Structures are given as C-alpha cells and as structure tokens.
Amino acid sequence: MFQHPWFLILLLLAPWLIWMSLRNRRDQGLRFSSVVSELELPTTWRQRLRWLPPALLMAAFVLMVVSLARPRVGREQTLVQTEGIAIELVVDRSGSMMALDFQIDGDHVDRLEALKNVASKFVLGEQNDESETGQLKGRVSDLIGLIVFAGYADAITPLTLDHSYLVSQLNETRIVNERSEDGTAIGDAISLGVEKLSTLDERSSEGEIESKVMILLTDGENTAGEIEPIQAAELAAAMDIKIYTVGMGTKGRAPFPVRRTADGQVLVQYQMVNIDEETLREIAEKTGGQYFRATDTASLQGIYEVINRLEKTKIEAESFVDYKELAIQSHRYFGSGFPPLLVCALACLLARAILVNTFFRQMVD
C-alpha cells in the first residue's frame, strides 16, 4: 500500500510539536495596566474555538506526511495511447462485390470474402502459420473504424482499439441483396469517414492522434449518393486525412454467380465490369495517399502490406490496471468518492490561513 513506508516515521514529530506548543502556551498579550482581568467576562465562541486553527494545521501535517509515504492501490484503469494513428476502413458491399474472381487457398470466393480475409489479417496480424513470410503484424495500437457502403454509407463501428470486435463486425458484413439499396456511393462514404475521423479529437481519453488515414476499397464507379467523390476527397484533404484507394477486381469480364445447381455447383456468368480508376487515382493524389489495383488475393494482401509499412505507429497501446496514487488522485471505494489526500491537506491549510487572518486575527502574533 505504501511505497516508502519509512517516511511515516515523520509522524512522530506531531506529538512533539503539540507538546512544544502546549508547553510554551501562555496568553499572548500586551503589557498594559488594566482591571479587565478582575472582571468576570463570559467566554466568547471565538475563545472556545481557538483550538481550531492549530488543529487544522495538525491535520494538514499528518495528511502530508502520509502522502509522502506514497500510498497507492492498483485500481487505475489506464489506457495508454500516444501518437497512434486512426484508420477508417471504408468497404464497398455493392452487388458487384459478388464477382468470384478471387481465390483463398484455391477456392473461388467473392470479392467481399477475399477482402474480409485480408483486412482481418491487416488488423489482427497473421497468426496462423509461420512458414509464410508474414508481413502483417497487426495494428495493435491504432484506432480502427469500419464503414460499409453500397447505395448508402453506414458507420458500423466507431474508431476503436477493440479490434476483435471490429473484425467480428467486418465478418458479419453482407453484400446488399435489395436492389433499392444497391449502388456505389463513394462520395458519401468518404465524407462519412471524414466526419468520423475529424470528430475524433473531441473524444477525450484517446490522447493525440497524429495521423488519420482512410482505406477506401471499391470495385466500381460512383453511381449513388449526393456527394461527388472528388469533392469529398477535397474535404478530406482539408481535414488532413490521407486516403488510400484500392480498386478491386479483374479488368473487363468477371464471373458472377447466377444460381446453385442441385449438387452444390455454382453456375457463373461473365459480365462486363468497370472500375473508375481515374477518379480513384485522383482521390488518392489529392489527399496524399496512393492508388492500388488488386486483381487477386495475393496482390490485395500485397497492398495491405504496403499500407502497413507506410503507416507506422510508434508506441503500443494497451488497456491495463495501473497504480492509483491516493495522494493526488481521487479514489472510489464502496461507491463513494474520496478526494486525494493532498487536496484535503490543502483545504485544511487554506481554511486555517483564512481563519487566522479573519475571525482569529490577533493584534499580537
């Protein structure tokens, strides 16, 4: 409980000090011939309370000595987070993400599935096998948020350090199946991301966020939404937010699932797809980011590795229990708050100083 308990020895001074001031106690006064001392004067409340200032001083002394011994308990939930970066993952879930032109371990999967796979490695780090050249270590100390969009943009998770939660939310993301919601609102998605990243500073406990990054992943052209992508990019540039854009999918024709046969085979049909690479490149350039093109899972992972290298964080963040210094930090115990010991000491000293100079002021001291 006490880090330096031997300082408590100083408390022995207290009885000595009391004894000293009591021994030399006499009524301070003026030398003055008077008959007042013969009169029977009633004791005033001021006289009765004369012990108060010295008692306050005594209390302050004891509190200060106890504080010097450094009392502390391991009950401070701390979140250390300095110079981290904030990354907003902006993910397209429009109907065209269904195209089966990506592979994981030899199986054809749709684009969203491939993205989930790579993005969760980017966030959590590669844990599975060490034989692979694991470039992705995970973004332990960064605040990461998730925005998905199709015809509309939704913020799925706030910017958070709780990455397992983020990944579970990412994995629950589904491609839109209602035609009315389909579309690709790139501009709206970017501006929602800008809003989330720029309001971050108002949240107190996070410390300073040094850089803010958005990773926009899409496979199409801006077809919905109210804001033009370039306008949104200019907004991001004004807010000092960097956008990496990733265009996903093969050029030209891509296989789309049509239906499932009775024995589980998926029939595909080739459709023409188009990525507005010009706009994506321009968005990246305007905000100081970079444009990438992913045509298969390997290149997608490569892109995340490049981004991982480009965006370095210095200090790791963790939530843990630290010591609480009872002398200077307030403490909650059994539901009631206790002020720091030194605040009590200070209050005693201030009260004494004020009393001595007002109600108990003396002509002689």
Added chain:
Amino acid sequence: MKANRMDSFEISQLGNLKWSWGLLCVVILMTHAALWKTRARRLFASSEMIKRMWIDSSPLRSFSRKCCVVLTIVLLVLSLMDFRWGQVQRELPQRGIEVMFLLDVSKSMLAEDVKPNRLERAKQMIRDTVDEMSGDRIGLTLFAGEARQRIPMTNHYEEFKLTLAEVGPDDLTTGGSRLGEAIRVAADGFLAKRNDHQAIVIFTDGEDQESDPVGMAKEVFEDRGIQIFPIGLGDFRTGGRVPLVGSDGDRYLQFKGEQVWSKLDGQVLSAVAQASQGEYIPAGTKLVKMADFYYGYLAAIEQLEFEKASFSRLEARYQWFLAPAILTLLIEWLLSIPKPIQEGADFVNP
C-alpha cells in the same frame, strides 16, 4: 482527464491549478489583516507606547511566517498538478472477473413507468456499474425474441460505453423475450477457460416466453460455475404502457383493442438467481445504487489473474514538491511557538 504530454514529461492534472484562487484569497486576506493590525495599533497606542507594549513581537518573524504559509500552499498546488517525468518499468498483476451484461431490448423495455424508460434506466445502471470497475472484463449481449452478443469481452470501458449508448430494440429483429436462450448465448461469450470467476447480470422486466430460463441458469451454473444476477425493472403492481415507436406519445401498444400494461414479473427472475446461487435485485421503479450492487455481489466473486502486465510509465513526482512543503510547514510551526517570557520584563500577568 486529458493530459498534456510529451515523451518524457507530463502534467497530468493541470486542472488542480484552480486551487491558486485559494492562494490568491489567502494572500489578499493576509495583506488586509496586516493593514488592519497596523491601524488598530495606532488607534490603541501612540508610537511611543507601541514599542514598549509589543516587546516580544518581531515584524521579521511575522513576515517569514506568512512567507512560509504562502510557500507551503504553492508547493502543495504544484504537487497536486501531478508532474510526471522519467520512464519507469512497472509490473502489475492484472486481475478481475468477467461480467456479461445481458440487456433486454424487447419493446416492453420502452415502458415509461421508470423514467425516462426501462431501457435507458438499465443502460444507466450498466454505466454506473462499469464506473466502479477496474481490471474486470465486460461484455454485452442483447436479447428479445433472439439473443445476440453485441460487445465481446473487453476491458476498453470507453468503447463499451459508446456502443452501449447506441443499442436499442432495432438491433434485434425478432420481438419477444426469450430469457433462457439469452442466458445460453451470454454464457458462450466468456473468454476465460476457468469458469468460477464469471457472472451474468441481467437487466429485464421479467417477461419470459417458455424458454426455460431456470433450467438454463441451473445448467450454466452446474457446468461452468457462472453466477447470475437478474435485476428486475418496472412497476410490479400496475405496470406501464408500452408507447408505440414514432407516435407522439399518446398511442400505446394494444392487443385486441385493449392497452397492454407490462408488469415486472419477479418470480422467474428470483428462481433464475436461486438456481445459479446469484441474487435477484427487484429494482422495480426505484433507483438502485449500482456501486452497492458491485461491491456487494460482483466484487465478492473470486478474481482471476489474467496476466501480468509489464509496462513503462512516467513516474509520479509529486513528492519532490511535497517534501519541501512539509519542511516549510514545520518551520512555520516552530516560528509560531511563542518565545518564553523574558526575565525582568516590565510587567508580568498574574
């Protein structure tokens, strides 16, 4: 609290600078009292007599006492500002329990017999409980006609509260109140392998639809030692009407032309608590002090040591200001002890 920090130096509690107002106040009063004293002396005696009467008062001593008082207060304010510098490696065991909050988000939780409504009250109670915690892991599971884990076990309390504020009946699609299933989903959400450090806290109005919560509670307690603490919300005598979402507040949920009055049903909840050696808290419409709940029940559960955290923090240095403060305090005290009366003084009081 926002900290001003650099790599090697930080002022953690700049806000305590406000105590300087107290200091200013003291300095003003001291000056005022000193002026008063001089004036009072002049009124009392001529300057000739002052010298004879105030023989044992020394202006120098009085002034240094004042300086000491001011200096002590200045040093105390400085130590309260919590300067920290110098990285120190610390190792601290991280211990706590795992608590899964199981929150009913069915429509009946919108009843306003508890202000502002049952759901908001429950959220406030969860926040109050979390405020008492340190080191514990917490999670959130929502339930109505189905159950879903909303926040996995975490110790990021701030994130937890942010997400908690956003949940509501819209998070789940199936209406109803299937408590038994909810208990099963909540029990699956615990991370720790060892089970006797875990608790589920249920916030509900107690209406269950045949999902055998008591049997499930018994099962999770016997298999895994999870204690369950149901907290019942809502009026258990007259109940409350359930307002319809989107109406202006005059329209309430109806069934066969009659308004539905939702009441707190404590019997199931108290049976659930009994089956898992937990405790049923019939909050009703009253305010329950969650701190008492935390220290009374949750804190009593044996803590689990998660891991030893080793971390490097800036060291608190308030003692560097506190030690000189104690010194000036002592000096002032010693100066305040009056000198013994000199022999051969003019008069001595009898």
